[in-house]
Amino acid sequence: MDEEQKDVRHQLEIYAKIFDNVDEEIMLLGKDLKILWANKKVLTMYDLGRSEAISEFCYKVTHRLEHPCKPPHDICPLEEVLRSGKPTTVLHTHFDKQGNKVYVEVSGYPVYEDGEISEFIHISRNVTERVMAEERLREHQRAIVELSTPVIKLWEGIIILPLIGVIDSNRAKQIMENLLQAIVDTQASIAIIDITGVPMVDTEVADRLIRTVKAAGLLGTRCIMVGIKPDIAQSIVNIGVDLAGVVTFSSLQAGLEVALKQIGLRVVKA
Amino acid sequence: MSKIPILKIEDFLLVSVQTELHDKMAEELQKDIVEKLAQTNARGVLIDVTSLDVVDSFLGRLIGDTANMTRIMGARTVLVGLQPAVAITLVEFGVELKGVHTALNMDKGLQWLRQSLQDVSF
Numbered sequence: 001m002d003e004e005q006k007d008v009r010h011q012l013e014i015y016a017k018i019f020d021n022v023d024e025e026i027m028l029l030g031k032d033l034k035i036l037w038a039n040k041k042v043l044t045m046y047d048l049g050r051s052e053a054i055s056e057f058c059y060k061v062t063h064r065l066e067h068p069c070k071p072p073h074d075i076c077p078l079e080e081v082l083r084s085g086k087p088t089t090v091l092h093t094h095f096d097k098q099g100n101k102v103y104v105e106v107s108g109y110p111v112y113e114d115g116e117i118s119e120f121i122h123i124s125r126n127v128t129e130r131v132m133a134e135e136r137l138r139e140h141q142r143a144i145v146e147l148s149t150p151v152i153k154l155w156e157g158i159i160i161l162p163l164i165g166v167i168d169s170n171r172a173k174q175i176m177e178n179l180l181q182a183i184v185d186t187q188a189s190i191a192i193i194d195i196t197g198v199p200m201v202d203t204e205v206a207d208r209l210i211r212t213v214k215a216a217g218l219l220g221t222r223c224i225m226v227g228i229k230p231d232i233a234q235s236i237v238n239i240g241v242d243l244a245g246v247v248t249f250s251s252l253q254a255g256l257e258v259a260l261k262q263i264g265l266r267v268v269k270a
Numbered sequence: 271m272s273k274i275p276i277l278k279i280e281d282f283l284l285v286s287v288q289t290e291l292h293d294k295m296a297e298e299l300q301k302d303i304v305e306k307l308a309q310t311n312a313r314g315v316l317i318d319v320t321s322l323d324v325v326d327s328f329l330g331r332l333i334g335d336t337a338n339m340t341r342i343m344g345a346r347t348v349l350v351g352l353q354p355a356v357a358i359t360l361v362e363f364g365v366e367l368k369g370v371h372t373a374l375n376m377d378k379g380l381q382w383l384r385q386s387l388q389d390v391s392f
Contacts, residue, residue, distance in 0.1 A: 180358065184354055187375060187378075216357075218357040220375075
């Protein structure tokens with residue numbers, strides 16, 4: 001008997017060691033979402049005594065909410081567990097004892113008793129750094145996209161869009177939106193699209209560029225496409241793209257001359 | 271249902287669409303424009319759609335038709351202030367507004383109308 005008690009005690013010590021030393025918040029929740037047990041990490045995170053935490057609602061402790069988590073914000077993982085009967089992991093925003101925003105990954109696991117879910121295990125780990133890094137990455141991507149579609153005002157009423165690098169459908173869309181916005185902002189009546197720096201034009205890219213020219217035309221701005229190199233000209237004709245209706249030139253100079261003429265200007269030797 | 275006002279300035283009709291146009295309203299507007307054109311002997315029509323966030327293919331076609339109607343009545347139509355998002359949607363749907371002249375703003379629209387009136391020859 002003593003031996004058995006010792007064994008149990010030893011087991012409990014091991015559990016306590018594990019649960020109180022992991023850097024994750026672990027809670028056992030009842031089906032009513034009341035906390036039945038919480039590990040040390042939970043108590044320090046939200047500055048609670050164990051007795052204060054017990055039988056408090058989980059959303060009250062972690063979200064400072066008076067009602068369970070609902071879409072569209074944080075989706076309650078336990079509802080999903082209850083529905084599917086399977087473990088579920090979601091991303092949540094929690095607030096620590098100082099009220100700081102903390103991004104956590106919350107996993108809910110079902111506890112079965114007699115074939116029915118009786119309780120939940122609620123484990124959350126802090127992923128703030130990872131989420132922040134992802135956000136920074138997205139910001140950088142946005143910056144790159146912006147840098148890759150600069151629109152420059154060349155003259156009163158003329159803007160130029162020098163394109164450099166490979167254009168995929170995503171970037172083509174960006175180009176279209178940026179150019180149209182720039183047209184509205186500057187009220188330019190002529191837009192020059194320079195594709196000198198574009199290494200390859202396939203049907204998709206050509207189609208996108210033509211659409212851009214048409215959309216600009218709907219706003220009331222005429223587009224001139226320049227920088228059509230011999231190999232691009234060959235491939236455009238070979239793949240059967242119809243550039244009819246789009247004014248094109250091989251050099252920027254020729255395009256600029258036409259653009260200036262259109263607004264009633266002419267370049268002369270000084 | 272309120273009517274879209276059609277104002278006459280000099281030789282031109284000014285139609286500023288400030289509310290979203292339902293199909294019925296748009297059809298009515300088309301009728302009003304051509305009738306007003308006959309009444310006033312105006313030489314050009316300016317349609318301002320700066321406030322419109324949505325122009326569907328029906329409305330796009332209707333505007334194109336209106337432009338064609340006014341042309342055979344001896345007047346020109348210019349569409350002013352199409353929003354970028356609207357232009358993108360129209361192009362994606364393949365509505366090209368053939369035969370409709372577009373302009374960035376009222377100034378440019380009016381300038382084009384005056385110019386095209388001078389250019390008329392046969």
